[in-house]
Amino acid sequence: MTAAKGFTAAGIAAGIKENGNPDLALVVNTGPRRAAAGVFTSNRVKAAPVLWSEQVLKSGQVSAVVLNSGGANACTGPKGFQDTHATAEKVAEVLGRGAIEVAVCSTGLIGVLLPMDKLLPGVETAAAQLSEHGGEKAAIAIKTTDTVHKTSVVTKDGWTVGGMAKGAGMLAPGLATMLVVLTTDAALDNDVLDKALRAATRTTFDRVDSDGCMSTNDTVLLLASGSAEVTPEYDEFAEAVRQVCDDLGQQLIRDAEGASKDIRVEVINAATEDDAVEVGRSIARNNLLKCAIHGEDPNWGRVLSAIGTTKAAFEPDQLNVAINGVWVCKNGGVGEDRDKVDMRYREVHIVADLAAGSETATIWTNDLTADYVHENSAYSS
Template identity: 85%
Template structure:
């Protein structure tokens, strides 16, 4: 599992003292080649953290030899000095590893608006470099946690591990600010497949578009979201393009589902499927509108199949539909038919964590799935106390 499942990668995770509580907070992932190809997708928030600005530049070259990740501070809204801190981080890792700093990506997560304690972070990089191993992936996944209750890893191996096969593995963190354009979400994927940066980019963008970009836990878009895919080529296998894209999508989907399952304060995971849409864009717009409706999210928390709130959310969109043709199912019971009362809402069983909402726009054949969470008193508590 994790970023060391694929051949050619080493990783480490340590407690550098960035977090005051002494838990792991610094991860290092190193690509030992022979290839150093990479692709990246970043937040679409216009207020970007310093490490995002840095790593976007690094990724333009299509080569990444190492990734330094820290929790305990986002290094966002920290001005020119914050950018210098990111630069120094990359330089330090390059020095410790004998790499080129221009090929070292950096990712940070934590509170916005605070400088990182560089007196802790820089020595930590030396220590992490000394602890790099081929099975360090789990420790790395643990070190990037913030309010995550568990670390998240995933893996797909195609063609068997005994020869001729290849692997895509990865790790993720993210528990709040989960929304499109990605979400206080740091993800590193690795593969030993032998592919150039351009093909990695195509596969990664296709995968994130229908996975991480369709996770909308709380409608809040982060300043730090980063998803990287690194290829070592160590398996010597050039995979089929479609097969590789599907493997990347599967790992992203697995990690995205884990993020929703561990979202801050959530008690329900809500799978919103919009069907019968005139276009995929319509389906996504309607899905997001439902996903972000606080009143509906409260109702789901209360195990109340309140389909009226689904309809009021659909009604705020510009999608093609007629109000008197809308159909809504909650856990497969069609509680709303033709925009009005349908099957008995008492038939809906909402005792389990996963809740499925199906919205049929009756306007076409396109569809999309958005994952969201309910809104709970625990979410309020966790996020009203986070920075103190």
């Protein structure tokens, strides 16, 4: 994230997490410009930091982002919102910026107030450690059940897009449970950032659907410092943002809670892109199919029963399904020998051919495992 010029970052252990792990990150734009864009959860139950940051982003200007793990500050009422506000004020005071330019992100358990007596001193500690090499420490500090931290960088002619992400469970569209901060040193206005960010998230993070559960805290921010003194063409910039989002989305899927398989659900020959997404999501959310994939069982009947629950255009007797390259279902019935399907590897590729048009979409999901159940049976205790 600090690979883009004009950004400093830090990650520290403020004591928000009881186990003493890093839990507070700070990202500061030190460049000549402070343009920014943001995309937030479409969950109607929004955490306090989401409500705050949505207001911050209305100005199109972000000076700093403060992120904490160890508590989502969601469903915490007026006190929770006051805590978010106080956090932004503290960052503003320490950095000498305006609070309304400080975005706040939180992740962790819903329904618990943050320990402000630890968080606010932590902001001072983090500010004292801000560094042009602090991106990795920041990425580590926002982990919850993530087993690895996630960063990504794309460097072009004289400018860079970097980013960090966290997220391992409650991964579903609109967005997945994730906090993502992207940075660029390109000199771009907030409306360009907004357009590029929305285009990128629509086909990347919004199509990561690990467990069908939508979070209250999802936030993806894109900050531009202008420090590279270069203004790239829109298409080139948008593609770089998309690549970083795609890479981070893939890292989220590969680290999803309890998963043993990464499943690429590719819907082809749909009448519309919306149809393709609807069908892909229905397949990706079918618990029975996800169990079958876990058992390395190419159970295409469960793919068809998932397709059948959608409103997409198709005829049941024209559906085709391939699993790892073997067309196990042809024309809605038995196709090639299912014993030919090799499912030993972590990535599983399902192709659903709707034979109804020429549109395509890919949804990423994971298998459903006993480990997922175990991890999520004990999360808040």
